[in-house]
Amino acid sequence: MEFCRQCNHMLYPVENKNERRLDMMCKNCEFTETAKNNCVYVHHITEKEEEKSISWKDVHFDLTLPRTFNAKCTRCDYTEAVYKQVKYSDSVSLFCVCANPGCGHHWKET
Structure with missing residues (x-):
């Protein structure tokens, strides 16, 4: 200044x-x-790895995201999920979100 x-x-x-x-x-x-x-x-712009997390709000409406029909939601037993690979500094993680519009539960695949 x-x-x-x-x-x-x-x-x-x-x-x-x-x-x-x-x-x-x-x-x-x-x-x-x-x-x-x-x-x-x-x-x-500085990001911590925790801040790189994905905003899963309304992703079940996005038809361009990849989906799987073999994932079972632990909250509602729905078998369709939207998934995304997220690369961190030393690893790659797969995150899923339940495609049931009333659920929205998300989890990290192990």
């Missing part, structure tokens, strides 16, 4: 179309200087 040398307000990135460069401008006093860095915003 950069601040104006004249009034100490925050500087905002603006495009200088004439000179094809990024400038920083104060919205208070209109002081302008060339940006020291062309990067305006950085978004770092």
Whole structure:
């Protein structure tokens, strides 16, 4: 974050179309200087393996996902399930969700 040398307000990135460069401008006093860095915003994404888990909400409606008819739900005994392979840093796991719209139970195949 950069601040104006004249009034100490925050500087905002603006495009200088004439000179094809990024400038920083104060919205208070209109002081302008060339940006020291062309990067305006950085978004770092960090995920823990637990956060990579799948959202299983309404997946039983998605007909593009693979299905099996040999899995038996432990909650409702329904035999159809939607499944997805999830790769972690050192292993691959198979997750299933019951295709019964009233159930939605999900489990990890062992």
